[in-house]
């Protein structure tokens with residue numbers, strides 16, 4: 001057997017401080033996981049978590065350039081804790097969920113907000129709003145064996161040095177364990193999956209030339225330039 005065209009490369013993320021990489025299968029994202037962000041967008045506060053995906057090849061390593069995407073005039077940053085899954089499973093109990101985690105990083109769920117608002121209004125999928133090229137900036141992954149499982153800590157994002165998002169992981173409605181448990185009831189979670197766990201309030205637009213910086217206490221920082 002041989003491939004009829006060159007096989008696409010396996011998407012992967014740097015492991016902090018090493019030459020090793022984490023191979024990526026799927027990128028899941030949790031919507032609406034911080035109350036203040038639900039309120040700023042006027043969404044229902046009582047719904048269970050829901051999920052969408054970005055393609056694995058949308059990953060953009062920290063330090064890279066984010067090309068302002070076509071077909072949008074309102075592209076927003078969403079800083080998020082990212083969970084890397086090492087062990088798969090279905091119907092994972094929240095109490096067991098941390099056993100499935102390899103480590104943590106931080107990502108920016110870049111969003112064409114105008115496309116998303118139009119999709120919501122028309123009852124159409126979010127694909128073009130969330131899953132576009134380079135829409136998943138990500139920082140190097142820190143293994144849980146090094147940093148443990150952060151349940152609290154400052155999460156922030158600045159644009160050109162001005163703080164836009166400034167919150168704490170302990171304000172997540174669904175914590176990491178609960179997020180993995182919910183997700184594993186919908187899909188068989190597999191090694192190589194990443195989960196972007198939702199953004200706090202303060203989302204807003206970027207323009208070409210902006211520099212986004214962000215961080216989570218204990219997990220490092222990210223820097224991405226909009227070009």
Ligand code: MN
Pocket residue numbers: 029030031078080109198199
């Ligand atoms: Mn998000």
